[in-house]
Amino acid sequence: MSAKEVPDLSFATLIEPAGDITPRVIAALPKPDVKLDSEFPRLTYAHRSWSDGEMYLFFNESNKEESRMASVAGHGQAQVWDLGSGQTRAMSGATADGDYVRFPLLLEPYETKVVVVGPPAGEGGGGRGGPEPSYTSGTALTELGGDWALELNGKQLTTPLKSWEDLGTPSFGGPAVYRKQFNLAALPAGKRVYLEIADVRDYARVRVNGAIFEAKAWPPYRWDITNSLQAGENDVQINVFATPSGRGGGFGGPPPAAAGATGAAPGAAGAAGGRGGRGGRGQGAPGAAGAAGAAAVYGTAPANRPGASPAVSGLLGPVRLVAR
Secondary structure, eight states: OOTTSOOOOGGGGGTOTTOOOOHHHHHHSOOOSEEESSOOTTEEEEEEEOSSOEEEEEEEOSSSOEEEEEEEEOOSEEEEEOTTTOOEEEOTTOEEETTEEEEEEEEOTTOEEEEEEESOSSGGGSOTTOSOOOOSOOEEEEEOOSOEEEEETTEEEEEOSOOTTTTTOOSOOOOEEEEEEEEESSOOTTOOEEEEESOEESEEEEEETTEEOOOBOSSOEEEEOGGGOOSEEEEEEEEEEOSGGGOOOSTTSOOHHHHTHHHHHHHHHHHTOSEEEETTSOOOHHHHHHHHHHHHHHOSSGGGSTTOOSOOOEEOOOEEEEEO
């Protein structure tokens, strides 16, 4: 609704003939489906009700990590649906609160997250992927800084992480192959270890000690590599693709998750078309659908979206190992 449009408050005259917005009118309004503990102006969300549950799609439109406590209308278990892998996990820290379910909502820059409230998706109440780890805390084991070995458009380089443009290779779709060795004195007992990349433009696939992990086409760029690590020397390889036209190749073929990225997020957004809004202010589901689709198709950074320049490509980092 634009600033010049007058809202239709005719329903209020059934309660207050004068048309004034009184406490009685406000009390007659439907309860919000999403409540946050503090303002989040750059949040877009969509909500669809099913016969046995509620689905919420959240999209962080900002370039900053955002964390809130969210309460969403619904009954049952809160679950996170991974748009890349299709995996379902029980949401950490979720509690019932009357007609709402309350949980910590952590969104990386430009991240899209689907939360479903309803019956468990798998046996044992944990969904197919088991409980979701808590990403709000962790211990940094090491940062993979310094020089990387890089294959970039036929060139063999040894360089710190920079954009391909800074390395004299603009307008390249990829793949570029980054390699590095690192040493771990010991593996943390009772912890999961994640490889996390703060910034990639735009598609990345990881191999650790020969084990291949799924491609990721939008934040968070995070992989659970616990079972592939070893005490002592480790090898990591990261294949990066800049644009949809550059998705071919790498580890024997196109990255499966990246190849499906243009369908995954828009599909989820389309499924979520129902009630929705930006920060609960009634902007509607189409905005969330468009935003999620844009994040998947055009990448995560504003510079890589239509009409924006200059484009930035490559593995920008930092790259860290985090134990949780």
